Structure formats: C-alpha cells, structure tokens
Amino acid sequence: MKEKSRPVSGPRNIGPTDLLTYSFPITAIASITHRVAGAFLFFSIGLCLGVLHYSLESEQHFNTLIRFFSSYLGKAIVWVVLAGLSYHFVAGIKHLIMDFGIGETLEGGTLLAKTTVFLSVSLMLLAGIWLAL
C-alpha cells in the first residue's frame, strides 16, 4: 500500500532538479566557509613570510613593498587576506564558544552562525575602510 503524502522529515528520493533549489542551512554555510577561509589562509602564510623576509632585508626593499601595498592591487591583495582572516577568526571564536556547550541546539547554532556572518562582514568592511584611508 502506497502512501499518498510523503512525511515531512525522513529519507526520500531527490532528483537532479531538487539540487538546483536546495539551499544549505546557514550553519552549513558558516562551517564550509570556515574551511575555505582556513585553506586559503594556509596557502597565504607563504605569501606573508615572503613579504616579511623581503621587508626586513633592506630599506630599499621595504620601501618597494610600501609602494606596492599602497597601490590598488596591493591593497586588494591585503584586503582578501584580511577578509579570510576576519571570517576564520570570528568562526574560530564561535567554535571555541560551542566547545563550552553553548549554542548546540538548532536555534542556538543558527543564531551563532548568523552572528558569525554579521561580525565577520563588519570586520571585512572595517578592513576595507582602513585600507582605503
């Protein structure tokens, strides 16, 4: 005997078209973004070390770097790294808060994920303003 209406929750088959309309919950988006930002930062350590090495080497090199990072391209690169860092930093604090058992419910997790997005976007904007000044 076949059921006419599907249960709201529980396993069900989905087709390819369902994938187009499927939206990940904000908690999942917050989590995957933490990973993407983390992987990006892992590779950008090399860039940061290169800049540090070059900046300490001589005053001439230091001034070359100052000039480069005053240009639009230089500022854009710094902003992208700062944006990744802002998100990873805030999401990391969310992780530490959740380690204490805070926000482990569905509502709590959603609220923390929304707060993470709000705070990190605010930091990204601040970083942008700071660099533009």
Place this chain on the structure above:
Amino acid sequence: MKKKNGFILKNAFYLSGGASDWLIQRITSLVLGSYVLTLLSFFLINQEISYQVWTNFFGTGFMRIFTVLAVVAASAHGWIGMWAIGGDYLQEHHFGPIAGPVRKSYLGLCALLAILYVVFVVLIVWGN
C-alpha cells in the same frame, strides 16, 4: 579485554589521534589569535611605519620568539585543518580510483608547505 583496556589507557595518556588534534587545534588557535591581535595593535598604534620602526619591532626578542611560535602554530593548525578537509573531500566517491594518489599528493604538498613555513620563519627571524 586486557588489550582493549590498554588501548584506552594509552589514548588517555598520550591524547593520540582525534583527541590530540582537537587539543592542538584549540591551543594553536589561541596562539594565532593573540599574534594577529598583536600585529593589528602594532599597525593601529603606528600609523606611519618606517623601516627603522619595522625592524626594531621584529628585532625584539619577544617578537622573534612570538613570530616563530605563531608560524609553528599556524603549520600545526593548518596541517590538521588541511588533513581534515582532504579526508572529507578527496575520497573515492568524489574521485573514483585515483582518490588515493590524489589525497596522498595533496597531503604531501600540505606537509611540505607546513615544514617549509617553519624552516623559512626561523631563517627570516634569525637570518637577518
């Protein structure tokens, strides 16, 4: 039974595998967070940074040790993170039979970078 108990005891003592990864990830995050806030404070306090101010700042014993410590923390933190990402996405159901070699190459690259970062930072901080 005896073997199983020994296994549990060993894990409790050495915090191997997931438990140590969890702990290392938290400790290194605190080191990295402090380092980022220190650098941020430096840039906010010193609006105009000359070569002299910059080299004096990184020339202090505190910043030399803190910088090396931060990169060691970043390498460990990054390695654990990249390992977790690779383990989740570079699998047979995504890559088929080449998943093994793909994952191994990826992990090899990540490990190499993590080691190189530490070598480089020691050379930068104490090489100048």
